[in-house]
Amino acid sequence: MSLTLSNPDNPTGFVAALRKHFFATKLDAVISLVFGALIIWFVMGVVDWAILDAIFRLENRDQCTYEAGACWAVIESRGRLIMFGLYPYAEQWRSTLACFVIIATMVLSCVPLFWSVRRLPALWVGGFTVFVLLMRGGFWNMPLVTSEQWGGLALTLFIFSAVFVIGMPLAVLFALARRSDLPVIAKSFGLIIDFVRSLPLLTILFAAAVVVPLIAPEALQGNKLMRVVVAFAVFFAAYQAEIIRAGMQSTSAGQEEAAIALGMPYWSLVVDILLPQAFRNTLPSTINQAVITFKETSIVTFVGFFELMASGNAAIGTGEWGNQYVEVYVFLAFIYFIFVFGLSRYGAWLETRMRLGHG
Amino acid sequence: MADPAIHIQSVDKYYGDYHALRDVSLDVPDGQTLVICGPSGSGKSTLIRCINGLETYASGSVEVLGLAVGDDRHLCNLVRKQVGMVFQHFNLFPHLTILENCVLPQIRAIGKDRTAATEEARTQLARMQVDIHAEKYPDQLSGGQQQRVALARALCLKPKIMLFDEPTSALDPEMISEVLDVMQALAREDMTIICVTHEMGFARAVADRVILMAEGRIVEEGTAEQMFTAPTHQITRDFMKAVQR
């Protein structure tokens, strides 16, 4: 980019910065003006729709049908359905609490303090136990709510974190098996991974939800949610295993030899040497995989679970609020955005932290 | 005479069809410093890697400190705890600090507790004169410094035998002597050392014995002096001429 600024030695101040970044050349100026206008037009439209012309409280029933702005009253009226799905009304406080428990567990496991072979599993076992106890109930004066009735955000968060927490160790095992010295193991796991990756997620979930009960003995079936989560985790692991394997391949073979020559056991080579570097080398892809998984949780709708997306659809499915689908989807998008954006920012933070040299 | 520290008997090694070691026999007495030299591809690395079980071999036997190194993984591990190795490319763990590079193997390989391991690590790092870098990461150090850390890391495990595979050939010329100096100090103690190197100055200064390999065989052996003044093979003469240039 050519600089036509008269005095580049004095680039301080808002105007100077503006000039340097947006109006340095004629072409720059044109592009800046066009896109600036587009952005302003778009933002004003959104503000008009979402805030200025919007209806937040409903005074009469037909009001929303004729107004030009957003009708946020739908969220007030249908918010509980969106957030909790089919979970019984009187017990929804439990679902709320369970959401907080799982979010707290997620956040805590992002803190380096918890990154140890003992603390991380303890944290997740604890988090899941409390979550399931709360959601399921059936003791004290909390009535039983079976997993078929779970729904909304709590279900989405549960599926996501369970898939991640079960899938990640599985991915590590797959990756290790695939680079095993024994050709039989390496080949067969290669086959399994490629097979799982060649199937659409939906097919796998269907098989777990519908086909397994037909062929497996009752004792091994578990409940449907469990089967779906495990199947999802295997799907996740097949992809993540290849990411981890790539990460391990980029550590030099010499380190492995050094570890062996020093008499370090195989598990230590894996846990202390290979995995930390593999995760560090593949952090962007791993975060990406997590983001994809979070969004893909909406697929469990098709095997009969009322997670966040399905609950949102149910909220506009009745005729009454059928016109307010835009508002509901914007609301849903906002919730997904909070989690996915949080995940991305966390990934970025991890990358800088690791670039500074910490383990 | 006491049993040799290393006893290699008629070892043959193949890489696929390639015959890398041909009927190699070698005894290394306790406390000896042995230098192995020879042209590229002659099997020097392969031979010393058989000593700590990094390579397997087809026939013959390798005994180290009375333990058979071979298919038995348990015995191999026992041997590795008493045999340190330093590689051409240092092979430090890049995600760990210098100190942690030295501490972790002690904890994992011989089950030392962290406090004792840290103390030992600092002692060895100081001996190798790299203790001021303890908190840095490997890529913040020069090649010579990294190689001395690698040496300290191996010494932390109190090995009875040290193996060196061309420890200075990846270094810039001005760093070679700082590594050779610490190796010489080590050789003057009673450590058993096998070093693959073309540094004939080092061989002259501290080697009790020099062997020359070619095409998977040991073709000549003697003191460093004899290798220069009275080589019996043409290969030796050619090689000595080449490394002196």
Ligand SMILES: Nc1ncnc2c1ncn2[C@@H]1O[C@H](COP(=O)(O)OP(=O)(O)OP(=O)(O)O)[C@@H](O)[C@H]1O
């Ligand atoms: N993993 C391997 N697979 C196949 N062939 C190998 C392997 N490692 C070594 N070789 C071959 O075995 C022969 C001996 O190798 P070795 O590394 O022991 O030689 P070297 O004397 O150490 O040579 P250099 O001075 O180049 O290090 C070489 O011809 C080499 O190509």
Ligand SMILES: [Mg+2]
């Ligand atoms: Mg070699």
